Amino acid sequence: MFKNYLKISFRNLWKYKGYSVINLAGLATGMACFILILLWVQDELSYDKFHENTNRLFRVVRLDRDDPSQGVYWSNGFLEYWGKRGH
Numbered sequence: 001m002f003k004n005y006l007k008i009s010f011r012n013l014w015k016y017k018g019y020s021v022i023n024l025a026g027l028a029t030g031m032a033c034f035i036l037i038l039l040w041v042q043d044e045l046s047y048d049k050f051h052e053n054t055n056r057l058f059r060v061v062r063l064d065r066d067d068p069s070q071g072v073y074w075s076n077g078f079l080e081y082w083g084k085r086g087h
Helices: 002-015 017-045 077-084
Strands: 061-063 071-073
Touching (some): 002 017
Antiparallel strands (some): 061 071
């Protein structure tokens, strides 16, 4: 039965070459985009995972009063001093 399915699919691929090329190009493009997005997400999730105390890392965010949805990430020397004092 599977052999018949393969035979019919190859016949259709050769019979409708234009549609086959378009479909295969779309499939290849979609799979390439999926792999690139997967690699990007994996890289973003692995950020700062090489530190010993990963669970003690924090990010400082300052919110704008006009548009609180837009955060600005920043750090300065005072934060280092404040963290060393144990606050």
